[in-house]
Amino acid sequence: MKLVLLGPPGAGKGTQAVLLAEHFGGPHISTGDILRRHVAEKTDLGKKAEKYIREGKLVPDDLVIEMVRTRLRQKDARKGFILDGFPRNREQATALDGMTKVDAALLLFLDPEDLIKRSTGRRVCENCEAVYHLLTNPPKKPGFCDRCHSKLIVREDDREETVRRRIEVYEEQTKPLVSYYKTKGLLVQVYGSGIIDEIFERVIEALSQRKR
Numbered sequence: 001m002k003l004v005l006l007g008p009p010g011a012g013k014g015t016q017a018v019l020l021a022e023h024f025g026g027p028h029i030s031t032g033d034i035l036r037r038h039v040a041e042k043t044d045l046g047k048k049a050e051k052y053i054r055e056g057k058l059v060p061d062d063l064v065i066e067m068v069r070t071r072l073r074q075k076d077a078r079k080g081f082i083l084d085g086f087p088r089n090r091e092q093a094t095a096l097d098g099m100t101k102v103d104a105a106l107l108l109f110l111d112p113e114d115l116i117k118r119s120t121g122r123r124v125c126e127n128c129e130a131v132y133h134l135l136t137n138p139p140k141k142p143g144f145c146d147r148c149h150s151k152l153i154v155r156e157d158d159r160e161e162t163v164r165r166r167i168e169v170y171e172e173q174t175k176p177l178v179s180y181y182k183t184k185g186l187l188v189q190v191y192g193s194g195i196i197d198e199i200f201e202r203v204i205e206a207l208s209q210r211k212r
Protein backbone atom coordinates (compact mmCIF):
# COMPACT_ATOMS: atom_id res chain seq x y z
CA MET A 1 0.00 0.00 0.00
CA LYS A 2 1.43 3.35 -1.04
CA LEU A 3 -0.50 5.75 1.12
CA VAL A 4 -0.40 9.51 1.62
CA LEU A 5 -1.87 10.98 4.81
CA LEU A 6 -3.59 14.34 4.67
CA GLY A 7 -5.09 16.37 7.49
CA PRO A 8 -4.47 19.41 9.66
CA PRO A 9 -1.87 19.44 12.44
CA GLY A 10 -3.43 17.65 15.40
CA ALA A 11 -5.66 15.34 13.35
CA GLY A 12 -3.74 12.28 14.53
CA LYS A 13 -1.86 11.50 11.32
CA GLY A 14 1.32 10.38 13.10
CA THR A 15 -0.56 8.03 15.43
CA GLN A 16 -2.58 6.42 12.63
CA ALA A 17 0.52 6.25 10.43
CA VAL A 18 2.31 4.06 12.99
CA LEU A 19 -0.67 1.66 13.11
CA LEU A 20 -1.02 1.65 9.32
CA ALA A 21 2.67 0.89 8.84
CA GLU A 22 2.34 -2.10 11.20
CA HIS A 23 -0.81 -3.25 9.42
CA PHE A 24 0.47 -2.99 5.86
CA GLY A 25 4.11 -3.73 6.59
CA GLY A 26 5.79 -0.72 4.92
CA PRO A 27 7.82 2.06 6.54
CA HIS A 28 6.21 5.09 8.22
CA ILE A 29 7.89 8.03 6.54
CA SER A 30 7.28 11.26 8.45
CA THR A 31 8.94 14.27 6.84
CA GLY A 32 8.52 16.19 10.13
CA ASP A 33 10.41 13.46 12.04
CA ILE A 34 13.17 13.28 9.41
CA LEU A 35 13.57 17.07 9.42
CA ARG A 36 13.66 17.24 13.22
CA ARG A 37 16.37 14.57 13.22
CA HIS A 38 18.40 16.68 10.78
CA VAL A 39 17.97 19.69 13.08
CA ALA A 40 19.07 17.68 16.14
CA GLU A 41 22.11 16.34 14.28
CA LYS A 42 22.91 19.81 12.90
CA THR A 43 23.29 18.60 9.31
CA ASP A 44 23.35 21.12 6.45
CA LEU A 45 19.69 20.37 5.78
CA GLY A 46 18.91 20.69 9.48
CA LYS A 47 20.57 24.11 9.68
CA LYS A 48 18.55 25.33 6.71
CA ALA A 49 15.24 23.87 7.93
CA GLU A 50 15.40 24.89 11.58
CA LYS A 51 13.93 28.38 11.45
CA TYR A 52 11.01 27.35 9.23
CA ILE A 53 10.07 24.54 11.59
CA ARG A 54 10.34 26.78 14.64
CA GLU A 55 8.02 29.33 13.01
CA GLY A 56 5.49 26.75 11.79
CA LYS A 57 6.26 27.53 8.13
CA LEU A 58 6.95 25.09 5.33
CA VAL A 59 10.56 24.17 4.69
CA PRO A 60 11.40 25.10 1.04
CA ASP A 61 10.09 22.59 -1.50
CA ASP A 62 13.39 21.76 -3.19
CA LEU A 63 14.91 20.62 0.13
CA VAL A 64 11.94 18.50 1.18
CA ILE A 65 11.34 17.00 -2.27
CA GLU A 66 14.94 15.79 -2.54
CA MET A 67 14.78 14.40 0.99
CA VAL A 68 11.66 12.38 0.11
CA ARG A 69 13.08 11.25 -3.22
CA THR A 70 16.12 9.83 -1.43
CA ARG A 71 13.97 8.13 1.20
CA LEU A 72 11.60 6.52 -1.31
CA ARG A 73 14.54 5.05 -3.20
CA GLN A 74 15.49 2.96 -0.19
CA LYS A 75 14.69 -0.70 -0.49
CA ASP A 76 12.13 -0.90 2.32
CA ALA A 77 9.90 1.66 0.56
CA ARG A 78 9.73 -0.01 -2.85
CA LYS A 79 6.53 -1.99 -2.31
CA GLY A 80 4.71 0.38 -0.04
CA PHE A 81 4.93 3.18 2.52
CA ILE A 82 2.87 5.45 4.72
CA LEU A 83 3.81 9.01 3.88
CA ASP A 84 2.99 11.34 6.76
CA GLY A 85 3.42 15.10 6.26
CA PHE A 86 4.23 15.02 2.56
CA PRO A 87 3.03 16.36 0.18
CA ARG A 88 2.15 19.67 1.84
CA ASN A 89 1.40 21.72 -1.30
CA ARG A 90 0.70 21.40 -5.00
CA GLU A 91 4.34 21.50 -6.02
CA GLN A 92 5.25 18.64 -3.70
CA ALA A 93 2.23 16.61 -4.89
CA THR A 94 3.30 16.98 -8.51
CA ALA A 95 6.86 16.00 -7.59
CA LEU A 96 5.56 12.90 -5.78
CA ASP A 97 3.54 11.91 -8.86
CA GLY A 98 6.82 11.94 -10.77
CA MET A 99 8.46 9.60 -8.22
CA THR A 100 5.78 6.93 -7.77
CA LYS A 101 2.09 6.16 -8.10
CA VAL A 102 0.24 6.31 -4.79
CA ASP A 103 -2.71 3.98 -4.12
CA ALA A 104 -4.72 6.32 -1.93
CA ALA A 105 -4.70 9.62 -0.05
CA LEU A 106 -6.28 9.35 3.38
CA LEU A 107 -7.75 12.55 4.82
CA LEU A 108 -8.23 12.63 8.59
CA PHE A 109 -10.63 15.47 9.25
CA LEU A 110 -11.69 17.09 12.51
CA ASP A 111 -14.10 19.74 13.75
CA PRO A 112 -12.19 23.07 13.59
CA GLU A 113 -12.67 23.77 17.32
CA ASP A 114 -10.99 20.46 18.17
CA LEU A 115 -7.80 21.36 16.36
CA ILE A 116 -6.04 23.71 18.76
CA LYS A 117 -7.08 21.57 21.72
CA ARG A 118 -5.66 18.45 20.09
CA SER A 119 -2.38 19.99 18.97
CA THR A 120 -1.52 21.66 22.24
CA GLY A 121 -2.13 18.44 24.25
CA ARG A 122 0.52 16.53 22.36
CA ARG A 123 3.61 15.26 24.20
CA VAL A 124 6.51 13.45 22.58
CA CYS A 125 9.26 11.29 24.01
CA GLU A 126 12.55 13.18 23.92
CA ASN A 127 14.35 9.91 23.22
CA CYS A 128 12.28 7.61 20.94
CA GLU A 129 9.78 10.12 19.49
CA ALA A 130 6.72 8.13 20.62
CA VAL A 131 3.69 10.41 20.58
CA TYR A 132 1.15 10.81 23.40
CA HIS A 133 -1.79 13.07 24.06
CA LEU A 134 -2.95 14.34 27.42
CA LEU A 135 -6.61 13.86 26.47
CA THR A 136 -6.76 11.02 23.96
CA ASN A 137 -3.66 8.91 24.58
CA PRO A 138 -2.04 9.69 27.95
CA PRO A 139 1.11 7.82 29.04
CA LYS A 140 0.69 5.30 31.89
CA LYS A 141 3.02 7.32 34.12
CA PRO A 142 2.42 11.07 33.64
CA GLY A 143 5.38 12.77 31.99
CA PHE A 144 7.24 9.59 30.99
CA CYS A 145 7.33 7.37 27.91
CA ASP A 146 5.66 3.94 28.18
CA ARG A 147 8.16 2.43 25.76
CA CYS A 148 11.56 3.69 26.91
CA HIS A 149 10.70 5.58 30.15
CA SER A 150 12.40 8.79 28.99
CA LYS A 151 10.93 12.22 29.67
CA LEU A 152 8.01 13.52 27.59
CA ILE A 153 8.31 17.06 26.23
CA VAL A 154 6.23 19.61 24.30
CA ARG A 155 7.62 19.95 20.79
CA GLU A 156 8.77 23.48 20.19
CA ASP A 157 6.41 23.84 17.21
CA ASP A 158 3.45 22.66 19.33
CA ARG A 159 3.29 25.94 21.26
CA GLU A 160 -0.10 27.58 20.72
CA GLU A 161 1.10 30.46 18.58
CA THR A 162 3.04 28.12 16.27
CA VAL A 163 0.11 25.70 16.13
CA ARG A 164 -2.15 28.54 14.91
CA ARG A 165 0.39 29.37 12.23
CA ARG A 166 0.67 25.72 11.17
CA ILE A 167 -3.12 25.48 10.87
CA GLU A 168 -3.13 28.61 8.67
CA VAL A 169 -0.42 27.12 6.47
CA TYR A 170 -2.47 23.92 6.22
CA GLU A 171 -5.61 25.83 5.20
CA GLU A 172 -3.80 27.86 2.57
CA GLN A 173 -1.38 25.37 1.07
CA THR A 174 -2.17 21.79 2.00
CA LYS A 175 -6.00 21.72 2.00
CA PRO A 176 -6.16 22.23 -1.80
CA LEU A 177 -4.56 18.77 -2.09
CA VAL A 178 -7.85 17.26 -0.90
CA SER A 179 -9.47 18.15 -4.23
CA TYR A 180 -6.24 17.31 -6.07
CA TYR A 181 -6.48 13.69 -4.90
CA LYS A 182 -10.28 13.65 -5.15
CA THR A 183 -10.06 14.48 -8.85
CA LYS A 184 -7.67 11.55 -9.28
CA GLY A 185 -10.18 9.25 -7.55
CA LEU A 186 -7.70 8.52 -4.74
CA LEU A 187 -9.27 10.35 -1.80
CA VAL A 188 -10.50 8.41 1.25
CA GLN A 189 -11.98 10.51 4.08
CA VAL A 190 -12.22 9.48 7.71
CA TYR A 191 -13.47 11.42 10.75
CA GLY A 192 -10.46 11.69 13.06
CA SER A 193 -12.21 12.24 16.40
CA GLY A 194 -12.62 9.54 19.05
CA ILE A 195 -10.60 6.65 20.44
CA ILE A 196 -7.43 5.74 18.51
CA ASP A 197 -8.42 2.09 17.89
CA GLU A 198 -11.89 3.11 16.68
CA ILE A 199 -10.43 5.65 14.26
CA PHE A 200 -8.04 2.98 13.01
CA GLU A 201 -10.96 0.59 12.41
CA ARG A 202 -12.71 3.32 10.43
CA VAL A 203 -9.54 3.89 8.42
CA ILE A 204 -9.11 0.21 7.53
CA GLU A 205 -12.80 -0.09 6.65
CA ALA A 206 -12.68 3.00 4.43
CA LEU A 207 -9.52 1.80 2.68
CA SER A 208 -10.96 -1.66 2.04
CA GLN A 209 -14.19 -0.20 0.62
CA ARG A 210 -12.09 1.81 -1.79
CA LYS A 211 -10.56 -1.38 -3.17
CA ARG A 212 -13.86 -3.16 -3.80
Ligand code: AMP
Pocket residue numbers: 009031032033035052053054056057058059060064084085086087088092157166
Ligand atom coordinates in the same frame (compact mmCIF):
# COMPACT_ATOMS: atom_id res chain seq x y z
P1 AMP B 1 4.96 17.74 11.10
O1 AMP B 1 5.64 16.94 12.14
O2 AMP B 1 4.57 16.94 9.88
O3 AMP B 1 3.81 18.56 11.63
O4 AMP B 1 6.05 18.80 10.55
C1 AMP B 1 6.65 19.73 11.42
C2 AMP B 1 7.27 20.86 10.61
O5 AMP B 1 8.25 20.32 9.69
C3 AMP B 1 6.30 21.61 9.72
O6 AMP B 1 5.60 22.63 10.41
C4 AMP B 1 7.24 22.16 8.64
O7 AMP B 1 7.98 23.26 9.14
C5 AMP B 1 8.20 21.01 8.46
N1 AMP B 1 7.72 20.08 7.41
C6 AMP B 1 7.34 18.78 7.57
N2 AMP B 1 6.96 18.23 6.39
C7 AMP B 1 7.11 19.20 5.47
C8 AMP B 1 6.88 19.28 4.05
N3 AMP B 1 6.38 18.22 3.37
N4 AMP B 1 7.16 20.44 3.42
C9 AMP B 1 7.66 21.51 4.09
N5 AMP B 1 7.87 21.52 5.41
C10 AMP B 1 7.61 20.38 6.10
